[in-house]
Amino acid sequence: MGKRRIGIVGYGHLGQYLVTQIESRDDVELAFVWNRTRSAVEGKVRDDLILDDLDKFTERSADLIVEVAHPCITRDFGDRFLTHADYMIGSPTAMADPDTERKLRSATNQHGLYVPSGALWGGEDIRKMADRGTLQALKVTMRKPPQSFKLNEPLRSKNEMVKDETVVLYDGPVRELCPLAPNNVNTMAAAAVAAHNLGFDKVSGCIVADPSLTDWHIVQVDVWGPGNIADDTAFHCQTVRRNPAKIGAVTGSATYASFLSSMIAACGKGPGVHLC
Structure with missing residues (x-):
């Protein structure tokens, strides 16, 4: 071959x-x-x-x-x-x-x-849950220094206003976030593909500008499965990935x-x- x-x-x-x-x-x-x-x-x-x-x-x-x-x-x-x-x-x-x-x-x-x-940790596990129909909810949260976000309006102006405090720039459906941050949220898009029973409309994405992060990008993935989410008895798995990255880098070096x-x-x- x-x-x-x-x-x-x-x-x-x-x-x-x-x-x-x-x-x-x-x-x-x-x-x-x-x-x-x-x-x-x-x-x-x-x-x-x-x-x-x-x-x-x-x-x-x-x-x-x-x-x-x-x-x-x-x-x-x-x-x-x-x-x-x-x-x-x-x-x-x-x-x-x-x-x-x-x-x-x-x-x-x-x-x-x-x-x-x-940077999506556990993507195959998410896909398997989606295949079985047991995946109830999925949220991906990204924390980066403001200089590492490459955004379109209206998020660009919001990010430019970040000084010393941590600011949540967006928290909602991944479908709406992707065109606003096409260079930053490919991990979230991959999550939406893996979670095919939820898709881009039901997978949640959150991006956070954190000026204290000088050496890292942090990606948190929360997965909910069988059980009752409302009373906190559902299966829940949370992973947190710290990806080494220089200030201003859109992508962490491990990626x-x-x-x-x-x-x-x-x-x-x-x-x-x-x-x-």
């Missing part, structure tokens, strides 16, 4: 990391690298591996296409990628758009759509290795939507 050919869409910090890792491995090889600005790739990737026109991705015969660019890539190309290859969506916030989610799911009849778990592991695992599951 030959090496799996992987196409990378996006050449920011994560894209550069993945390209370096692919080139150092014996089990995979680069099919192409695309970036909106070609000059950012020139001199760092062999010319024959640079794809100038993403519409021509089929010419490179990738087995897996990995998006690490922007949610608009999935909106515009996701279903087309899936007609030719497996697709790993690095910005699953794109699936908060109902039309995009519908198109992606309907396009997975030949290839797999892979959603990386990222890079996690994403690489997800990319390597994104194969062999066939058609459908899969956590990896």
Whole structure:
């Protein structure tokens, strides 16, 4: 069996990391690298591996296409990628758009759509509970310093007003949060995909600007299962992940290795939507 050919869409910090890792491995090889600005790739990737026109991705015969660019890539190309290859969506916030989610799911009849778990601890357990119908509620809370949030209005202005006190910027359905913080809440989008019996409308997301966090991003996942939530007799599992991160970093450093592991695992599951 030959090496799996992987196409990378996006050449920011994560894209550069993945390209370096692919080139150092014996089990995979680069099919192409695309970036909106070609000059950012020139001199760092062999010319024959640079794809100038993403519409021509089929010419490179990738087995897996990995998006690490922007949610608009999935909106515009996701279903087309899936007609030719497996697709790993690095910005699953794109699936908060109902039309995009519908198109992606309907396009997975030949290839797999892979959603990386990222900072979501226990994603497979959440999915299993959703499969059994025992998952009652799910909430993901992210605490970061204000400089690490990349937000759209009205949350941007609210975050800019944060000084010394901790401020809850948003607390509500993940579907409404995703377009307001598309670069920050991919973990929440992955949770909504795992919790498929709840989906983006019923999974809750909370983002908190905490100026005291100078070295960490904190992700808390609360899961409720069988029992009565109202009188606190339901099954409840809470995990808290402290992800090392510098001030201003959108993504914690541990997420890079996690994403690489997800990319390597994104194969062999066939058609459908899969956590990896």
